[in-house]
Amino acid sequence: MKKLITSTFVAIAAIAIYACGGGEHKPIPGTEPKGEPTAASTVAAANPKGIGKFQNVEVPAALDHSMADKGEAVSKTKCLSCHKLSDEKLVGPGWKDVTKRRTPEWIMNFITNTEEMLEKDPEAIKSLEICLVRMPNQNLTDEEARQVYEYMRKVDGVK
């Protein structure tokens, strides 16, 4: 037993040196305790594009109506239980003017990379501190995320 404890300590020490002590605490995406927000350990510097694979989303000035319609259908199933189209908070923040407040990259990264964003992105963390319910990752595809963004634009008055 003693031997086990000693070797465990050695192992932990080794990990600590190697990973600067942070590595062991990072939850595997999607496996964090249900609903209980964890204190963000490492907050990245604010990046208006957020954290995730979307770093350059090209958005034409005019609305793509067919894409927005698809986005509306996805939203009705997966988003609008918790978000209102007005500026009122329901479970999550209201969507009004969200496309004016956030970059398309930030929104799409938040939709698809929810866990990491809630962990590290200062803006997402601020939001969580208000809502206190972690946004569920609703497993949208990249395409669906883009469609939802287009629908948000439509709601915000883009023609």
Next chain:
Amino acid sequence: MKFRTTIALASVALATALPFGSCKPKSNASAVGGDAAQKAYVAPGKHDEFYNFVSGGFSGQMSVYGLPSGRLLRVIPVFSVDPEKGYGYSEETKGMLTTSHGFTPWDDLHHTQISQTNGETDGRWVFANGNNTPRVARIDLKTFRTAEIIELPNSAGNHSSPYLTENTEYVVAGTRFSVPTDNPDVPINTYKENFKGTISFIGIDKNSGNMDIAFQLQTPGVNFDLASAGKGPSHGWFFFSCYNSEKANTLLEVNASQRDKDFVMAVNWKKAEEYIKAGKGVKKQVKYAHNIYDEKTHSTKSEIRTEVLSLDPTVLKDICYMIPCPKSPHGIDVDPTGEYMVGSGKLAALIPVFSYQKMIKAIEGKQYDGEYDGIPIIKYEAALYGEVPKPGLGPLHTQFDGKGNAYTSFFVSSEVVKWNIKDLKVLDRVPTYYSIGHLMIPGGDSRKPNAKYLVAYNKITKDRYLPTGPELSQSAQIFDISGEKMQLILDFPTIGEPHYAQAIAAEKVSKNSTKIYKIEENEHPRVAKGEGETKVVREGNKVHVYATAIRSHFSPDNIEGIRLGDEVYFHVTNLEQDWDVPHGFAVKGAANAELLIMPGETSTLKWVPDRVGIFPIYCTDFCSALHQEMQGYVRVSPANSNVPLAWSMGTNNGSNTASKAPAGGSTGKAKK
């Protein structure tokens, strides 16, 4: 108890007196070696190497443990209702427990069997048998849920089951209790004339796993106990142990122990297939239920079937053969090479090992010892490879390590004995706590055992854990068998009375695990895909609530216009698309259970209000910081009331913000 203690003490004393190298422990404390804890230790966050699917016995459920940690990972309801998961309570799962007797909410789950491809466990399905109201179930290992249950006609006590052929062509089911099959109303003491056995071969669809009884064999009225499929060279054969060749119908403990030898029945199922192709099967009128859970509609399809194809081996002579086996055999196990069949008599003091090749030669040379009820009896010596002399008392079951060794459990002498198949010499023995039944090596009944651990499943626990009143849990013990000697590394309590178990390398299963049900693919007839689709519909005295659940509210959460005498059906769709976020649903006073609804799933609770009043509904599975707020109210008015049917996210006396502009248009009122 006293007697057992005395034996234990005696063996401890004996062990102390024995020279070095004896494997009997000096005491319970020293039964475990110094590094045992390390061998069983799986650090927090690390995963186990094996899934262990353990029979839940009279609980009717199957438990899933991690090996080597002994962590309980899951309890899968199979033949018994489970209020924790709503299984057998929700409208969608009630049908899974349909039998020809109607809703049958309990069974006695005896054995588990993982599907195989080319004689190796493949991690697709686990099968289980119900011993009481004869059934076989298939559990899907993507979802760890019971996907299908088939009832067995002409059977009473499905015990030698659900053993599989090496490509999962068939799962078998032999009746433990023989019964009259044609005219059920006969005097019991006409057993010898009227009672018959049956063996069912259930065909498995290669892709879907769906079960269908391919044929039944009519057999003598013995008690079939266990079974093992041939493999490799003996593929095409199946072996069944049976007792009560005396055909006694009372006090079997004496009357079925008269003969020195009972039988192992060898079945040539390839030959049976040929006879069926040749049209030799006879269709019999029967009645049995077949239930399939459809993952698209989240519902059970249940049907009663009325026909089974039957073969008579006393006419079709070369399907079945009897091999004498001492004495009251409980187990029969075929080794990984497919050449050796290890029998065991629970009242015998030796282990007979039969040879497949010798058996075939004996059949070719007609080395018979007469017939038993029209079935040829092969001469014992003609099929025998050899006997393991004096291995212990009461051999039951044998598993293999794929390195030429066999491990046999001994119920009476409470031990596991390792012996070599070739020279039949005992190599090692370890005590168990206490009265071991089955034992298991991962893949230990397949062509490729993964022989790192052996688990003993014990019938009696006695003093192993803190006492819990007159009833104690059963216990399992894990042995490291990677070395020459078995080493006890851990024990853990189990559910019900475990019988057989199976284990499989974790990666064969975990990579396929379902995380959510895709809501786009939900074809439940009463699904609400989003709060915009939630509504309440009256159909006569039935009220259907199409509701949704998401962190942290239901839609609707205020329902009015229910009248006494109504039947209310809550069809709740979980809108989450995130792993490990089920929602629960419960109603005050419901004579039912909760629902536990997986992400993307729709599940239905039937509620018949018994009084006028306000009834809270709430989520039972902690889901978010605001889980406690996930609740609502249902108003039940008198039968003659004219309160209109209405549903909404509430009006809060007209001042609630949420009701002003409901997202997705969830506030609604039905036209009267």
